[in-house]
Amino acid sequence: MIKLTKLVLLFVFTTLISFNISAQMSTIKSTIDKIEAESHLRFLTADELRGRNTGTIELNIAGRYLAEQFRKYGLDPLGDKKGDYTQKVNIIESIPPSKATASLYDKVFDIKLDLGYFDGENGVFEGPIMYLEDLSELETTDLKGKIVVTVLGDPLAALTNIDQVKNLQKMGAIGLIEIYGKGQKFPWSAVAQYLNSKKMKLGEIGSAKVLPRLWVNDTTDVFVKKLKNTGSGATATIKIENSIKKPIESYNIVGKIDGTDPVLKDEYVIMCAHYDHIGVQSGKGLDSIYNGTRDNGIGTTGLINAAKYFGLYPAKRSIIIIALTAEEKGLLGSTFYTENPKVPLEKSVFALNIDNSGYTDVENITLLDTARTNIDKFVYQAAKEVGLGVMGDRIPSEGYYERSDQVSFAKKGVPAINFKMSMAAFDERISTYYHQPNDEFDSVDLDYVYKYWISYIRSAELISNWDQRPYWIPGDKFEEAGNKLYKKKQ
Numbered sequence: 001m002i003k004l005t006k007l008v009l010l011f012v013f014t015t016l017i018s019f020n021i022s023a024q025m026s027t028i029k030s031t032i033d034k035i036e037a038e039s040h041l042r043f044l045t046a047d048e049l050r051g052r053n054t055g056t057i058e059l060n061i062a063g064r065y066l067a068e069q070f071r072k073y074g075l076d077p078l079g080d081k082k083g084d085y086t087q088k089v090n091i092i093e094s095i096p097p098s099k100a101t102a103s104l105y106d107k108v109f110d111i112k113l114d115l116g117y118f119d120g121e122n123g124v125f126e127g128p129i130m131y132l133e134d135l136s137e138l139e140t141t142d143l144k145g146k147i148v149v150t151v152l153g154d155p156l157a158a159l160t161n162i163d164q165v166k167n168l169q170k171m172g173a174i175g176l177i178e179i180y181g182k183g184q185k186f187p188w189s190a191v192a193q194y195l196n197s198k199k200m201k202l203g204e205i206g207s208a209k210v211l212p213r214l215w216v217n218d219t220t221d222v223f224v225k226k227l228k229n230t231g232s233g234a235t236a237t238i239k240i241e242n243s244i245k246k247p248i249e250s251y252n253i254v255g256k257i258d259g260t261d262p263v264l265k266d267e268y269v270i271m272c273a274h275y276d277h278i279g280v281q282s283g284k285g286l287d288s289i290y291n292g293t294r295d296n297g298i299g300t301t302g303l304i305n306a307a308k309y310f311g312l313y314p315a316k317r318s319i320i321i322i323a324l325t326a327e328e329k330g331l332l333g334s335t336f337y338t339e340n341p342k343v344p345l346e347k348s349v350f351a352l353n354i355d356n357s358g359y360t361d362v363e364n365i366t367l368l369d370t371a372r373t374n375i376d377k378f379v380y381q382a383a384k385e386v387g388l389g390v391m392g393d394r395i396p397s398e399g400y401y402e403r404s405d406q407v408s409f410a411k412k413g414v415p416a417i418n419f420k421m422s423m424a425a426f427d428e429r430i431s432t433y434y435h436q437p438n439d440e441f442d443s444v445d446l447d448y449v450y451k452y453w454i455s456y457i458r459s460a461e462l463i464s465n466w467d468q469r470p471y472w473i474p475g476d477k478f479e480e481a482g483n484k485l486y487k488k489k490q
């Protein structure tokens with residue numbers, strides 16, 4: 001008797017669940033029209049948008065297109081101006097100086113040979129050398145008018161973040177020279193090429209003066225030895241000429257869909273994807289346009305699809321959809337958003353990012369990363385409902401988790417994952433298209449991409465409707481940041 005009842009109950013329960021699942025999934029499928037989605041993807045990755053490079057009018061056209069799709073599907077605008085979806089991201093393009101030198105003792109380092117420009121204003125900066133051997137002694141060190149010299153990678157004195165550099169400036173230092181000494185991982189030529197090329201960073205023209213910061217090459221250790229013997233006191237001179245900073249006009253696109261649950265609606269699930277790519281680059285034959293269909297036209301279209309679906313069928317939690325700019329320039333759009341969120345970050349309980357290099361098969365999706373947060377089961381369920389499998393990070397040595405926008409949210413404590421197309425390895429199946437001009441619409445398997453889009457929406461729906469809070473798995477690298485953000489007790 002009992003057994004039978006249990007069986008019947010189990011039967012009813014299972015039937016109900018499977019009925020439920022197919023009902024939700026068929027609603028998603030009937031809402032997301034394949035041809036309509038295809039047309040978004042074709043537009044965003046067309047040659048006419050010229051690879052959507054940050055700072056170009058074509059990227060801003062793509063952004064406007066996204067904003068107006070968000071409007072069409074009824075998202076609440078969360079942009080800077082009333083009624084709009086665009087959040088201005090303050091980006092500066094920094095063009096390195098045509099001339100720069102650093103004179104230390106009898107040695108003159110030159111940008112043409114052995115000096116790398118990190119940052120700093122034009123001018124001549126002269127002052128006594130302060131050789132910093134131990135950061136912990138900083139508080140008792142007088143830095144006024146001094147040029148700080150450190151050895152990169154020095155276990156006691158290596159500066160590891162921008163706040164430490166700003167701190168030196170606050171304490172009165174007028175320059176920072178870091179010595180690229182023995183035992184460094186990369187050849188100097190590669191380092192110099194990177195440092196002495198133009199790049200973009202967050203910031204505004206006319207804000208506080210930036211401390212001159214230079215790297216000098218001393219891989220033979222000659223200079224380090226001299227520094228250790230002679231120490232501080234001698235005069236150093238830094239000269240920077242003709243470095244240029246230009247403001248870049250670029251935007252995140254942000255919209256919101258209110259949740260339906262009276263309590264859970266105060267919690268927000270973020271769906272995001274970067275919509276920029278790397279533009280047009282010469283030297284690749286006739287086709288010089290990097291269309292970025294996989295990276296990240298597909299992700300961007302995934303956001304439009306999500307806007308359409310959740311606009312019609314809101315979830316219990318509120319959803320914020322963000323198309324991010326300047327990911328390819330160093331996660332600038334997501335870093336800016338997490339510094340300037342449109343809804344307080346402590347109310348944002350999860351971030352579900354889409355970013356793709358390519359795909360290695362059409363049977364799976366990749367969850368980057370599994371066993372990081374407690375939502376894995378929903379991604380498995382969503383994938384299964386469209387007939388796809390799930391794999392975790394197969395190439396952890398590459399550090400992919402830390403190389404896309406999810407990490408900007410994670411660093412602030414918001415549990416975040418990257419919902420990727422299958423990536424079983426970084427082999428020719430990926431490298432053929434990754435940051436190549438032939439990452440084009442014509443070379444993608446649209447049937448697979450459609451399943452991937454659908455499972456992205458379904459994952460977001462399951463997470464947003466969950467009666468429990470998405471969170472970091474205990475012991476995760478970012479759990480502590482999460483505890484701090486949400487003020488949880490340990």
Ligand SMILES: [Zn+2]
Nearest residue numbers: 295296355356
């Ligand atoms: Zn990307």
